[in-house]
Amino acid sequence: MLTDEYRYRILKVLEQDPDVSQRELAKRLDISLGKANFCLKALIEKGLVKAGNFKKNPNKARYLYLLTPKGIEEKASLTHRFLLKKIKEHEVLTEEIELLRQEAFINTQEINDHE
Amino acid sequence: MLTDEYRYRILKVLEQDPDVSQRELAKRLDISLGKANFCLKALIEKGLVKAGNFKKNPNKARYLYLLTPKGIEEKASLTHRFLLKKIKEHEVLTEEIELLRQEAFINTQEINDHE
């Protein structure tokens, strides 16, 4: 499945490194080759990425995965959405940690009670 | 699969609310009934939870899911491990947000360039 998470991360990799193989992309995102292939195709299908081949350049991969103007736009939009999302996650996490601290503290108290 | 995440969350729910149905548990953890059933059985299998039935108590569910002493111990241990894990996540998230901020800022700069 192509989540926002991967959409963003793939666009980011391709933006600064268009000559990357699907295997290399898979490695960087820590996903399988099959999934990298699937996601990439989806991005191409959506018109966010264009797969241009470059036979001129030797010693290189088959395709250049270039972001289309739409892709650049989408990536900027995703960055913003992601920032907001991560900030929210940060807030939640901060609260979770506080609760865990209290809980861990209570646990130590209980151990003392039993001694 | 019964991950630490769910092991912890289930033990936490049961600790303060032993008379909870599997359906209710599933709702609280936002998982399916089947998974709740599977995880619960695993915890019972491991001896962390004991399913005691209480026919005395009317208007109640079939089982009482009580934490065993081992379960209480495990839950305390999980709390601590979780706290450390969440703190680590918090650090990572803080850094991610900083990077996203920079990236979002650059994007706005680029938009200004094109005007």
Next chain:
DNA sequence: TTAAGATTGTTCAGTCATTGAACGTAGATT
């Protein structure tokens, strides 16, 4: 030039976690 080797994108059968409808059972309600 040719043959072998390396690297690429593509495919897809297999794996595995997860779902939720369906079932049998046992109290509660009428």
Next chain:
DNA sequence: AATCTACGTTCAATGACTGAACAATCTTAA
């Protein structure tokens, strides 16, 4: 007694994911 409701259990179906295998292309070596 009959109906209803809520429970735990099951399991066929779904869907995401993997990575070995393949065909095509480029590189290198002889």
